[in-house]
Amino acid sequence: MSSDDLSAIFLTLKLASATTILLLIIGPLIAWKLAMNRGKLSYLVEAVVALPLVLPPTVLGFYLLLLFSPNSGPGKFMMAIFGEPLVFSFKGLLIASVIYSLPFVVQPLQAAFRSLDQRLLENMDLLNLSVFDRIFTIIIPLTLPSFMVAILLAFAHTVGEFGVVLMIGGNIPDETRVLSIALFDHVESMNYEAAHELAFGLLAFSLITLFLVYGYFGKKSHQLRWT
Amino acid sequence: MLLKIDISVSRSNWQARYTCEISGARVVGVIGRSGSGKSTLLRQLAGLDVDGQGDVQINSTLWQSQTIHVPTAHRNVAMVQQDYLLFPHLSVQQNLALVQKQSALPIADQNQIIDNMGIASWLSLKPGQLSGGQQQRVALVSAMLQKPRLLLLDEPLSALDFKTRSQVLQQLKNYLDQYQVPAIYVSHHLDEISSIADHCLLIQNAEIVLSAPTHEVLDHPKLEQSVSAEQFGSVLPIQAIKFDHGDHIMQCQIIPLADPETSGTIEGQTIWAPIDAILENSQLHMQLPAKNIVLAHKPIEGSSFQNCLSGKIVRLVQEFDHVLVIVRVDGHDLKVIVSKRAQRQLELSEQQLVYCHTKSVSLLTPAIAH
Numbered sequence: 001m002s003s004d005d006l007s008a009i010f011l012t013l014k015l016a017s018a019t020t021i022l023l024l025i026i027g028p029l030i031a032w033k034l035a036m037n038r039g040k041l042s043y044l045v046e047a048v049v050a051l052p053l054v055l056p057p058t059v060l061g062f063y064l065l066l067l068f069s070p071n072s073g074p075g076k077f078m079m080a081i082f083g084e085p086l087v088f089s090f091k092g093l094l095i096a097s098v099i100y101s102l103p104f105v106v107q108p109l110q111a112a113f114r115s116l117d118q119r120l121l122e123n124m125d126l127l128n129l130s131v132f133d134r135i136f137t138i139i140i141p142l143t144l145p146s147f148m149v150a151i152l153l154a155f156a157h158t159v160g161e162f163g164v165v166l167m168i169g170g171n172i173p174d175e176t177r178v179l180s181i182a183l184f185d186h187v188e189s190m191n192y193e194a195a196h197e198l199a200f201g202l203l204a205f206s207l208i209t210l211f212l213v214y215g216y217f218g219k220k221s222h223q224l225r226w227t
Numbered sequence: 228m229l230l231k232i233d234i235s236v237s238r239s240n241w242q243a244r245y246t247c248e249i250s251g252a253r254v255v256g257v258i259g260r261s262g263s264g265k266s267t268l269l270r271q272l273a274g275l276d277v278d279g280q281g282d283v284q285i286n287s288t289l290w291q292s293q294t295i296h297v298p299t300a301h302r303n304v305a306m307v308q309q310d311y312l313l314f315p316h317l318s319v320q321q322n323l324a325l326v327q328k329q330s331a332l333p334i335a336d337q338n339q340i341i342d343n344m345g346i347a348s349w350l351s352l353k354p355g356q357l358s359g360g361q362q363q364r365v366a367l368v369s370a371m372l373q374k375p376r377l378l379l380l381d382e383p384l385s386a387l388d389f390k391t392r393s394q395v396l397q398q399l400k401n402y403l404d405q406y407q408v409p410a411i412y413v414s415h416h417l418d419e420i421s422s423i424a425d426h427c428l429l430i431q432n433a434e435i436v437l438s439a440p441t442h443e444v445l446d447h448p449k450l451e452q453s454v455s456a457e458q459f460g461s462v463l464p465i466q467a468i469k470f471d472h473g474d475h476i477m478q479c480q481i482i483p484l485a486d487p488e489t490s491g492t493i494e495g496q497t498i499w500a501p502i503d504a505i506l507e508n509s510q511l512h513m514q515l516p517a518k519n520i521v522l523a524h525k526p527i528e529g530s531s532f533q534n535c536l537s538g539k540i541v542r543l544v545q546e547f548d549h550v551l552v553i554v555r556v557d558g559h560d561l562k563v564i565v566s567k568r569a570q571r572q573l574e575l576s577e578q579q580l581v582y583c584h585t586k587s588v589s590l591l592t593p594a595i596a597h
Contacts, residue, residue: 122275122299125298125300126273126300126304126306127369128301141316
């Protein structure tokens, strides 16, 4: 395997890890709000969060490209915050990945939170539990399998993204040249052997991840037993 | 405690209105049929439901008014429900630890409660490894450790077997006495209510129809609609005269009520009751379940009946499958349930002299002087 490919693998893992960590902070908050409030606004938020599931990634990429462009108002604002343009940068890619993989974290968690026994939540009030105890002693342990599913899906989905990266990331080694882009390059240059290495690796990784999601954690999250 | 409640709850096709003012009572029993709105009242008091309109005041604290709704977490109430809720992924010890770390009770007292309630050997188990009754005991301990401002008990012993129930009830009574924790106790079992509550609310059709000392409520005609015939009975005021240390039984005398028909003082009849020696010379209330009284034309001899009271039938009420006979004993109306067949064979009629035999009499919680 070439050093270019290795650095693409490393960059992909870095992007997927950073995305997953950010999503673990944002996702549960959105999922909790959506699970607890059933107002009209929450349906809108739910729809927006779910958009990446149905939109071609290029649509999302196209709008993010416009948004991140240093010529746009929001782009200028973000450039002031991040100190560099977000297009064709790792940071831009990270923000895009977070949006792109958001439903994969929010949806399983939302379902898990909603299935929590209402009376257990009332019990937390009756016992006047601290916020820390509520989150880390009760809610997360009770929904742990769903958290595992969310982590695996977010990570795997980020590893597999292509369209969004192509639109706003380009193909800069060590910055935005992730696995799927490297694979595309190999195919374009008819280097099928290198393409096979990457493609088979991605296939195996995705299969194992999904196997874990459906087989192990998925089963656990549906039939919670603590005996 | 002083408890003022004036709440109305309106739901799509159901309305409730709870109004009462209780002062001085320590444990308030709540009696009512299933679905009469007992649990709703408790949830309103806990602040778990926010759809109630009106006022709730406990002692000098306002929990709810037109402008205030103190959230559950800030009311410091504990609640034990029929379906005993423990966190399923935590061991008994971890469940209790959540309460213990903010408990106002000294550690020694906490451990004492855990020991007294007999749950110490389950600490390392998860709730799923315990039986329903065991989980309910743990939930009760959790509530006790909280030392709440108000303990809300909704059928807290429903999953316990008969023997454990009376032990746990005794422990609960001791706890409420020792720590002066006021409680509201919902139960279908009148014997539980009568042994723990000094005040009672009777709820019918989502309304408090009676709020009075327990002995008055348990003897009230309105009660018959709310409790099963097995439990329905009469309450007699008695004077504990002398404790027989050999037989461990108290000789008591009915405190007679002046009867307009037989003017002049009458001596109350004797009742033998299994009550504590320390209650000698005190005035108490006894409950006599209507179904456990046997009527006869003459005193029955050579039987194990310990109590035989003579009285005159004042009224016969024909019910669907039984007859309610009201017998006037020392001026009090004693309710007796007999089958229609028995009434026919005994040829029971009003003004007839009969003898009421019973084994089972139970003591009501003495009302607290206030």
